[in-house]
Amino acid sequence: MELATTLKGQAVRNQVREIGINGNHWYAVAWATDLKPKKILPVTVWQQSIALFRDAQNQVQAVENVCPHKGVAMDKGQVKGDAIACAYHGWEFNGQGECVNIPYWNSEQKLPCAQLQTFAVQEKYGLIWIFPGDPLRVTRSDPLRVTQRDRSLADSTPLPDIPQYDDPNWLMIPINGHFKAHFTICNENTMDVFHGYLHKNLQGWFDPILLKLQETENSVKADYQVSYRGVMSKLLGLGKVGDCVTTQVISVDYRYPNYVNDLQGISSLYLMRLPIAPQESRSFAYMFLKVRLPKRLVNLLRPVLQPIISNLLFMPFLRQDIEMIESEQANYLKDPQRRYVEVNPAIIAVQRLMVRQYQTFANQQPSHVETPPQPEVMSR
Ligand code: FES
Ligand SMILES: [Fe+2]
Structure with a gap:
């Protein structure tokens, strides 16, 4: 389903900050x-x-x-x-x-x-x-009789595909994220290309335009036009001189529960989200950068390049994001009833998807739980 790319403003539904996960997916945990x-x-x-x-x-x-x-x-x-x-x-x-x-x-x-x-x-x-997510078969009336999970769903659900993982034409940078926030706030940050403003001192992207938005049962894909200049533009191989401006299309594809972002064959980001608790989440991400160096040289330099690029290039962006995400969470906790205004239809679509996935999973759980027999009350 293709969605309109403009929106006047919509109140963020509080419900989204209270949801759990759809357990019927593979989650990266370590x-x-x-x-x-x-x-x-x-x-x-x-x-x-x-x-x-x-x-x-x-x-x-x-x-x-x-x-x-x-x-x-x-x-x-x-x-x-x-x-x-x-x-x-x-x-x-x-x-x-x-x-x-x-x-x-x-x-x-x-x-x-x-x-x-x-x-x-x-x-x-x-x-x-x-x-x-696979259901556990437990006989509650006899707590020692725990049988094992039915693995059929796990067996039939594929892991995300990461074709660049073993490809020597890409330099892979692992990035670790830890957030004191609900996973929905983190996921909205990843879809939110309009927050390039936050990263302006790092020469992040600017002038974002939402070009196209597509939604399916399990995904939301947004294509944005963004511009880069300076160091970032050069590093991504987009510009020849330091201060030139390059305009590109970036696709941000939320395939529940993970992200695949692509910058026109120049870089790809696979971001695996781990919801830990209502106020704690992690991310395990791989940034792949297309390299134009001889493969042997890349292999030689990889152990040196990975931490340098991660620490100098990506962690400063991530630290700024974490500050915003945790501030959003803290203010939500102070006043959960307060309504906020969202103007990006891609964020609304991501919220809708996360709520829908949670509701689908919740509806699959058995509504009736066999209760253990109550112990007899001894009378004196
Ligand atoms: S608590 Fe006794 S063996 Fe684990
Ligand atoms: Fe960011």
Whole structure:
């Protein structure tokens, strides 16, 4: 569906700051290099704490970060071969979440039916991805009887495609973002090309015009015309002299829950959003820059260029964004009922998409939860 590219002004619906996620997507949760062998890495996907570890084959396993014995966090424990062992009594669980050893039981004793929930997990593109949505089959009347998630949705949902990842014609810059803000505020910032004003001292883009807006069930794509001058223009290979102005079209494509932004084959940004909590989000991004140097030279320079470009070029932009995003969040919390005015139809479309995705997911969740039997009240 193509949408109009002009809007007089629309009140931002407060509802959007209160929504959760659609769990039926793959979420990037960590850089793969941060999960070392024999270590446990705790991550959080929308208030669900998960412990990641590598088994003896170096395969990533993802289990809930709560021991089914007494509720201690599993990331306080250690990795033992294929299993994760809790720090408190040493109960060991394999990657399927089954209790496989209790160190103080003899081998004849039957192990209890205590099980950790597990999550579908993949390692690809230097990232670890979790699929949090598949329904868990739990019998609430018997809390020890936790069966595993139905993985059919995870199996049939593809990860985003990042074709430049292994392409030596592109220089890849990983960028890490951490925000004390709801993920919807962060996602609106990424779609909001009109905030080039904020970055004017960094010679960011200017004179943005929304050219085209397309919306589908799972995506919002906006094409903007933007202009660059000076260092940024030169760095992107757009201009020959330092102060010349170049006008380009940038497409910003929000494919829920991630972004793919493209500057006419000159640079691409893949931004993976991790909603952590109502006031905390992360982003794992790859900026790809087209390089016109010999491949061998690029390979040689890559370890040096990556941190330099990230720290000097992108982090100053990100720090300015974080300040705005966190200010927006803080003022929302002070007065959640206050209405703000949005004039960019692309932002309205992104809000609509995030609300719709959340509602779709919420409607799929079972409405009836089997309640555990109430304990009998002892009368004196
Ligand atoms: S609390 Fe984890 S083994 Fe006892
Ligand atoms: Fe920005």
